[in-house]
Amino acid sequence: MPELPEVETIRQDLSEKIIGKKITGVTVTKPRLVKSGLNNFIQILTGNTFKKINRRGKLVYVELKKSDLVLLIHLKMTGQLIYQKGPRRQGGVSKIIAAGGHSFKSMEWDLPNKYSHIYFSFQDNSRLFFNDLRTFGYMKLVDEKELKQVLNKFGIEPLTPDFTLKNFAQALKHRKTNIKALLLNQQIIAGIGNIYADEICHYAGVLPSRRTPDLTIAEIKKLWQGSSLILKKAIKERGTTFNNYRDADGKKGNFIKFLKVFGRKGEACGKCGEKIKKIRLAGRGTHFCEMCQH
DNA sequence: CCTTGTGTTCTCCG
DNA sequence: CCGGAGAACACAAG
Numbered sequence: 388m389p390e391l392p393e394v395e396t397i398r399q400d401l402s403e404k405i406i407g408k409k410i411t412g413v414t415v416t417k418p419r420l421v422k423s424g425l426n427n428f429i430q431i432l433t434g435n436t437f438k439k440i441n442r443r444g445k446l447v448y449v450e451l452k453k454s455d456l457v458l459l460i461h462l463k464m465t466g467q468l469i470y471q472k473g474p475r476r477q478g479g480v481s482k483i484i485a486a487g488g489h490s491f492k493s494m495e496w497d498l499p500n501k502y503s504h505i506y507f508s509f510q511d512n513s514r515l516f517f518n519d520l521r522t523f524g525y526m527k528l529v530d531e532k533e534l535k536q537v538l539n540k541f542g543i544e545p546l547t548p549d550f551t552l553k554n555f556a557q558a559l560k561h562r563k564t565n566i567k568a569l570l571l572n573q574q575i576i577a578g579i580g581n582i583y584a585d586e587i588c589h590y591a592g593v594l595p596s597r598r599t600p601d602l603t604i605a606e607i608k609k610l611w612q613g614s615s616l617i618l619k620k621a622i623k624e625r626g627t628t629f630n631n632y633r634d635a636d637g638k639k640g641n642f643i644k645f646l647k648v649f650g651r652k653g654e655a656c657g658k659c660g661e662k663i664k665k666i667r668l669a670g671r672g673t674h675f676c677e678m679c680q681h
Numbered sequence: 682c683c684t685t686g687t688g689t690t691c692t693c694c695g
Numbered sequence: 696c697c698g699g700a701g702a703a704c705a706c707a708a709g
Contacts, residue, residue, distance in 0.1 A: 388685065445686075464685050464707090521707050523686070564701060573687075581685065630684095670703075671685070684709095691703070 389462045391578030392621035398442045400635035404470045412508035422527035444577030459527045465631045466524030473512025542575040555611040559599045567595035568669035582649045585674045587613040589648045594680045648674040
């Protein structure tokens with residue numbers, strides 16, 4: 388489940404890999420995932436160049452060199468953006484891999500595979516694959532006006548100067564839902580999904596079910612601090628790979644090692660030793676410690 | 682039937 | 696009964 392840290396990791400990686408490279412080919416094997424006209428999609432992108440890769444919440448949007456249209460990419464739950472260099476002219480690389488005998492499952496990354504629904508070839512023979520197991524993700528070309536409309540729907544962007552305690556508290560104000568649903572609401576705070584919502588609540592010592600009007604100033608401050616600290620640390624660790632997520636090189640993120648509650652049902656809480664509980668809240672699996680969250 | 686991000690639809694309350 | 700907020704559902708597929 389790519390959330391802000393995972394999408395940001397991919398954005399940073401791809402920015403170093405594909406900016407300025409001419410797109411020589413566009414392949415779409417599942418047209419349903421292109422949410423704008425397919426012919427136009429192929430026509431605009433072929434021969435074009437990615438100019439800048441941006442992110443807002445969990446949404447990636449890419450500016451193009453030879454068009455004013457912008458490419459939106461959403462990975463939803465199981466989308467991946469994997470970059471691979473083209474085959475080397477000189478032999479040797481595959482030999483080294485064979486001799487090394489390490490555990491990398493080369494079959495899995497023999498791309499395109501059956502989940503590679505859209506991919507781009509570049510002038511240097513490298514390729515970018517959009518893989519998606521459950522096919523909720525999409526790509527879409529939008530004009531400036533539609534981009535603006537889409538971006539305007541997002542709430543405060545964490546890790547920017549806009550993410551002040553004052554703005555965070557303001558966003559919570561007058562809301563009557565529980566803090567978990569609020570953290571998941573992209574129109575209020577952008578980029579937090581199920582994993583980080585649970586982790587932020589645990590950091591703050593706040594039960595996910597707590598109604599926002601009942602939160603104290605101190606608790607709001609802790610939630611704000613936790614959001615910032617956890618998302619930053621998760622980016623540093625290149626995201627959380629719980630099952631499907633991979634970075635642009637197909638590698639797993641390391642943040643799973645730092646998860647305190649998510650996916651730890653029945654395990655002892657690292658803070659107090661109490662068993663981690665799991666319930667259903669805001670339509671999502673929700674993990675917490677009864678002892679240190681109130 | 683479980684899993685989840687988001688857009689859409691339904692319901693409820695003042 | 697209206698508006699808006701929040702909850703529930705739809706989507707896909709392993």
